[in-house]
Amino acid sequence: MIPIVELSRIMASGFVPLSCDCSVNPEGFLTIRVFEPESGRVDLLLTGVSPQGLDSIRAISNLIGELRTELKAGRRGFAAFG
Template sequence: MKTIGLSPLELRNIIEHAFLPLQCVCAQAPDGTLTLRIENPANGRVELEEIGISTDRFASSREINNLVAQLRERLAAARPPQAKRLNHA
């Protein structure tokens, strides 16, 4: 994998840190694709899992940002809406 001069470790680090405070684990498969697993550290629940992300798409930092944005959208869609807190005076 040759991604805009980034090593696989650097790419994984960028993607994993983009989802903090959730726990994100990004692993490279033997075929060079990435598997991404995002978990809620409070309860261990898997919030999102993506398999087979092609690293060929990362020709610039913009593509990495686009992937993170797409995954955040999927993550938001997969999460149940949070109950609104009522302010009591």
């Protein structure tokens, strides 16, 4: 997996003008939160995301594309993506 700092930077660039935070829990799974920066309103929250396969810019870009599709569909959150 790409280091979490780099992953967060790449993910954030894919959701502008929204903001995106990524964190790793003690079990090694990701939490991804996409939110409106001024109000703090969370538009998408994912927990338990496996970092397996997120080892390239292409893989992360594919994930961003999938998550943007979820946002457009109006889904606000789900767990264990990927």
